[in-house]
Amino acid sequence: MADSAHPVLAVLGRGVVDPTAPVARADDPGLTRGDGCFEGCRLLDGVVDNLDAHLSRMARSCAALGIAFDAGAWRPLIDEAVTAWARPGEAAVKLLITRGAADDRSAGFVMISALSREYARLRRDGLRVVTLPRGLGPDVFTDAPWLLGGVKTLAYAVNMAAQREAERRGAHDALFVATDGTVLESSTGTAVWAVGRTLHTTPTGATGILAGTTQQRLFERAAAAGWTTAESLATVDDLHAADVLWLVSSVRGPIDVVELDGASRTRNAGVDAEIRRLAGF
Amino acid sequence: MADSAHPVLAVLGRGVVDPTAPVARADDPGLTRGDGCFEGCRLLDGVVDNLDAHLSRMARSCAALGIAFDAGAWRPLIDEAVTAWARPGEAAVKLLITRGAADDRSAGFVMISALSREYARLRRDGLRVVTLPRGLGPDVFTDAPWLLGGVKTLAYAVNMAAQREAERRGAHDALFVATDGTVLESSTGTAVWAVGRTLHTTPTGATGILAGTTQQRLFERAAAAGWTTAESLATVDDLHAADVLWLVSSVRGPIDVVELDGASRTRNAGVDAEIRRLAGF
16 A cells, blocks of 8 residues: 555556656656646546546547647556555546657656645535636637647646736636637636536637546536537636626536635535536546 | 767766666656756757756746756856767757656756768758647746746647647747737757848747747847847737748757748748858857
C-alpha cells in the first residue's frame, strides 16, 4: 500500500518508477512548448471513472496535435499504476503525453495522487468564483484548428495564472468570459447551470472550450431522469439569474457556486444533490 | 569539442549533464501546465549575444508568473554550458525555468544546440509567411495580468500549431492577427517593417506581444544611424504596402519576407543588409 503522501508514477514503455525521479528530457517540446496533452480523471475504489471517455478525448487531442496515440498501450499502464496505488476511496489520475524530442519518442506518463484535502471542504461549502476576461473573441475557433480549440494541451499557463488571480481575489476558481460577454469555461472545469428543470452548458466548437467528460455523462443521465438539456451561450447576468450554477471537473465532480463575482447565491440542496448523484459523485 | 549533433545541457544546481538524460519531474507544472518561461538566445563565437537583455526579460517573465529567478545563479551555469559547447560560430542557446513540483524547487536548464541547417537558406532566400487569426481581441491585455501578455511562457502549443499550419500552406512562418485585423507577432519572432526611412514594429502592452530583444537593439542602433523608429498598429494591408518586412528573432536575426499570404514581395538588398547589420547579424 502506497504511503498517503506518496504518488504513483508509471512511464509508458517502462512501467511504475520512483515518482520523484526526473522522467522528461529538457528538449522535449512537451516541456519546452507545452506541446502535448493530458487528461485528469478520478480513481474510485480501484477503478478509473469514465476512462473510455477520457481516452477518447485524449485520442482527439493527440490527433489535433499530430501526436501518435495508442490507447491499447495506455490501458495496461493505467492498470499497473492503479495496482501500485492500491488504496480505497478517491484519488486523482493524470494521463500525460508529450510530442517527444526529435530523436526520441513521445513520453507518456500516468500519475496517481491523493485528492487535494481542500476538495472535501469545497464539496461541503461550495465554490466562490470570479469571472475573468479571456481575451478571445466569440466564434474565433471556427475554421482555425491552429488555435487548438477543444484540445486539452499542456499549455495551461493562462489557466494557472487565472487560478492564482482568483485566489488573490479570495475566490476558488476563475470563470472565463469571451470579448462579447459570453461565458466560456473555468480554469479547470465546465460551467453547468439550471433554470427550472433545464440544465445548460456552453457549446463546444466555435467557443473553443473543452468537451467536458463528466458534464456529458451528467447530461445523458439527467436527460434520462427527465431534465431538459441545452447548449446555450450565456452572459454573466444569465448565470446570476440561474437557479443553480456548478463548475464540473472529472476529479472534483460538480460543485455548486455559492458566490459569483462577490454576489452570494442561494444554495438548493435538493437540486444540487440530484445533480451530483447523476454525475456519479 | 562537442560532437556536431550533440547538444549541451546544463542543469541549475548540477552543472553540465548528459543531454539525453531525463531532467524534469512528471509532476513539475512546467511540464504539466506549461507553467514556466524561457529565452532563446544566439551564441556567437563563445559569447551569448545580448545576454543582459535576455536575463532581464526572463526576470520579468518570472516576476509575472511568481517564480523566483536569480540571474546570479544563471550566469555561471551559462558560462559552464558555453565552455562545454566549445565550438566557434553560431549556435542556439535556450534558457528555461519551471515552477517546480510542490515539494521540489523550480528546475532550470541551459541548452545549447546547433542552428537549424535551414537558417542559412532562409537568410539567403527570405521567408514565406502566412497571416493567421490569433482569436484575441485588441487591447485585451490591458489590466488583465492573468493573460500573461509579454510573458515568454512555456505554453507555446498554439504557436507550434500555427507553425505547422504555416508549413502545411507551404510557408515558413505564421504571423498572428488580432480580431480587429491588427498585426501582432509571428509564432517565433517580432514583425518589423520599413516605410521609407521609418522602421515600425507592433507596440507591446495592450497587444500582449513579447518585447523583442533583438528588435529593441535594432531600433536603438537604427535610431542612432538616422532611421526614425515607431511603434505602430498595422493591418495586413499596411504590411503589403511596406517597403520591406522582416520577422526578427534572437537566434535567426532579421529575415526579410519574400512572400506574404501568397503575394510576392520585391526584395531590397541594400536596406535588408543595413538592417541585418544594425541588428548584429
